[in-house]
Amino acid sequence: MTLSFKLQHKDGNARAGIIHTAHGTIETPAFMPVGTYGAVKGIQPEELIKIGVNIILANTYHLMERPGKVIIEKSGGLRKFMGWQGPILTDSGGFQVMSLSKMSKVDEEGVTFKSHLDGSSLRLNPEISIKMQKSFDSTISMIFDECTPYPIDYELAKKSMRLSFRWAEKSKKYFDDRNGYGIFGIVQGSIYKDLREESIKELIQLNFDGLALGGLAVGEGHEIMVEVVKNSIEYFPLDKPRYLMGVGYPKDIIESVKLGIDMFDCVLPTRSGRTGKVFTKYGELNIKNAKYKKDFRPLDIKCKCAVCAKNVSRSYLHHLSNIGDMLASIYLTLHNINHYIELISDIRNSIINKNFDEVSEKRLKDYQKGDIDLEN
Numbered sequence: 569m570t571l572s573f574k575l576q577h578k579d580g581n582a583r584a585g586i587i588h589t590a591h592g593t594i595e596t597p598a599f600m601p602v603g604t605y606g607a608v609k610g611i612q613p614e615e616l617i618k619i620g621v622n623i624i625l626a627n628t629y630h631l632m633e634r635p636g637k638v639i640i641e642k643s644g645g646l647r648k649f650m651g652w653q654g655p656i657l658t659d660s661g662g663f664q665v666m667s668l669s670k671m672s673k674v675d676e677e678g679v680t681f682k683s684h685l686d687g688s689s690l691r692l693n694p695e696i697s698i699k700m701q702k703s704f705d706s707t708i709s710m711i712f713d714e715c716t717p718y719p720i721d722y723e724l725a726k727k728s729m730r731l732s733f734r735w736a737e738k739s740k741k742y743f744d745d746r747n748g749y750g751i752f753g754i755v756q757g758s759i760y761k762d763l764r765e766e767s768i769k770e771l772i773q774l775n776f777d778g779l780a781l782g783g784l785a786v787g788e789g790h791e792i793m794v795e796v797v798k799n800s801i802e803y804f805p806l807d808k809p810r811y812l813m814g815v816g817y818p819k820d821i822i823e824s825v826k827l828g829i830d831m832f833d834c835v836l837p838t839r840s841g842r843t844g845k846v847f848t849k850y851g852e853l854n855i856k857n858a859k860y861k862k863d864f865r866p867l868d869i870k871c872k873c874a875v876c877a878k879n880v881s882r883s884y885l886h887h888l889s890n891i892g893d894m895l896a897s898i899y900l901t902l903h904n905i906n907h908y909i910e911l912i913s914d915i916r917n918s919i920i921n922k923n924f925d926e927v928s929e930k931r932l933k934d935y936q937k938g939d940i941d942l943e944n
């Protein structure tokens with residue numbers, strides 16, 4: 569039997585569930601930190617476990633370039649290669665082909681594109697992508713799809729969505745059912761309600777282990793993104809996990825859980841950590857800002873992460889960042905991932921306790937406050 573999902577609690581449309589996989593369980597709603605090349609940059613797997621991370625995401629496109637299929641396969645899969653015991657989800661490469669390679673050529677069977685590293689010609693299609701993900705020993709594989717840019721006109725979005733569906737059929741065909749492993753379909757159709765509806769209804773016929781909303785977080789903005797989720801969610805099956813790809817800010821996550829989304833991934837907590845951006849209960853701050861030079865408080869007084877718990881000060885982090893020490897990136901990334909995991913687990917508990925609206929509204933209000941502590 570492939571992986572299984574159990575819906576445990578509902579509060580309004582918000583859902584708490586559990587996914588049982590060959591590599592452990594995933595409590596939903598879940599946030600997956602991104603480990604593009606098989607590393608959540610700067611953070612050891614043990615630290616991720618301590619924070620409460622259930623699952624991480626890695627990118628097929630990047631891994632097929634470096635270190636390549638053979639090395640990962642010889643290591644016994646990506647989890648063994650990187651020393652991560654839990655489940656992993658790999659994307660299929662479709663999104664990166666669009667976003668990273670300027671020279672991609674799509675045909676009925678797949679995509680030929682130039683490597684963003686050395687310009688060499690590469691090929692991805694459903695068969696290559698799914699077999700690649702199998703060689704990575706990925707717990708959850710994603711179908712190979714065409715991710716459309718934003719904006720895109722209706723006819724092109726329709727044509728692309730239908731091509732992605734034909735690729736979804738092929739992806740499913742090349743995926744070997746294994747105990748506790750799964751494959752997710754990806755809904756396309758840009759911002760067009762009827763196209764999203766058609767895409768979901770077609771994908772349901774293929775009986776995937778979960779369904780994802782793709783083609784979002786590509787520049788459409790928060791309002792449109794929420795609108796697309798709202799317009800699509802009613803067609804999703806109740807008994808499968810629902811994954812919103814590449815989204816997003818804490819606010820996006822809260823509002824999407826409210827609509828019934830179960831899984832998220834986003835580079836924000838990790839990428840921001842490397843550029844000095846910090847997520848706190850009261851909004852974001854940038855540690856590089858001069859006002860933190862003499863601020864001897866932790867990043868977030870209420871945070872229980874390893875960095876805040878030992879009172880590493882904003883002043884010290886500002887200093888580390890100023891001199892370009894890698895410890896700044898490590899500390900900030902640890903804190904940020906902790907913030908996201910704490911947020912998602914807080915939300916999960918509120919669904920179980922049937923006070924999701926109360927908890928999420930307070931969260932959203934607090935984010936608006938800004939760094940209030942500083943004004944004291």
Ligand SMILES: [Zn+2]
Pocket residue numbers: 867868871872873874875876877903906
């Ligand atoms: Zn912290």
